[in-house]
Amino acid sequence: MWNLYGPSEDKTYSTFAVVPLDGDEMPAIGGPIANTQAHVLDRGMRPVQVGVPGELHLGGAGLARGYHRRPDLTAERFVPDPFAAGARLYRTGDLARRRTGGELEFLGRIDQQVKIRGVRIKPAEVEVALLTLGLREVVVLVQLPDGAPRLVAYAVAGAGASVEAAVLRESLQRLLPRAMIPQSIVLLPGLPLTPNGKLDWSALARLAPAPEV
Numbered sequence: 593m594w595n596l597y598g599p600s601e602d603k604t605y606s607t608f609a610v611v612p613l614d615g616d617e618m619p620a621i622g623g624p625i626a627n628t629q630a631h632v633l634d635r636g637m638r639p640v641q642v643g644v645p646g647e648l649h650l651g652g653a654g655l656a657r658g659y660h661r662r663p664d665l666t667a668e669r670f671v672p673d674p675f676a677a678g679a680r681l682y683r684t685g686d687l688a689r690r691r692t693g694g695e696l697e698f699l700g701r702i703d704q705q706v707k708i709r710g711v712r713i714k715p716a717e718v719e720v721a722l723l724t725l726g727l728r729e730v731v732v733l734v735q736l737p738d739g740a741p742r743l744v745a746y747a748v749a750g751a752g753a754s755v756e757a758a759v760l761r762e763s764l765q766r767l768l769p770r771a772m773i774p775q776s777i778v779l780l781p782g783l784p785l786t787p788n789g790k791l792d793w794s795a796l797a798r799l800a801p802a803p804e805v
Contacts, residue, residue, distance in 0.1 A: 593610070593611045593613065594608055595789070597698060601656045601669070602655050605625060606652075606654070609622025618789070627652050628650065629651040631649045632646040632689060633647055643690070648698075649671075670682055686698060686701060699716070700731075701716060706743075707741075708734070708743065711769075718772050721772075725755070728750040729747065732744070732746075742775045743772070755779065757776075757777040757778070
């Protein structure tokens with residue numbers, strides 16, 4: 593089975609990977625197709641190290657010219673390519689990282705925000721911080737158990753890693769502002785997926801009931 597990834601701004605399909613039928617990892621999105629470049633960059637447009645999340649940028653022959661009659665949005669999303677003079681890259685807004693073997697792994701969106709107690713928070717930034725603490729997969733979402741929003745993280749430990757929710761919360765205090773610390777961290781053996789490999793949100797709710805704070 594082939595897993596194809598890409599936005600319409602770069603001819604719909606930009607990367608590909610063969611999904612092993614006996615694999616237990618989240619399917620990778622692989623590497624770029626012919627005449628396409630894929631870079632995982634930090635906010636300074638610098639490549640990040642293997643295993644470190646960053647924003648996925650795409651370039652190459654299939655890149656669109658921009659958005660019709662939207663020069664502001666075009667300038668924001670289609671940026672100069674720091675690796676090729678005169679070329680451009682498309683900022684996908686997707687969070688990704690490179691695995692040890694070089695394949696790209698899709699981690700979610702980086703431009704989704706929620707407001708909790710007046711503070712705007714990007715759950716993806718909390719997910720990135722948790723991924724640096726020995727976790728393989730993380731989903732951070734907002735729950736409203738009593739009408740008041742709170743952050744809850746559902747996490748899967750990396751292979752051979754031994755982690756505890758209390759220790760993770762303590763470690764996060766050195767990485768994130770207090771408002772971004774999840775009030776609860778639920779450790780799971782694996783995140784529930786739909787048949788096509790996407791996160792099954794309804795199954796997650798059934799699998800991991802609202803934790804106590």
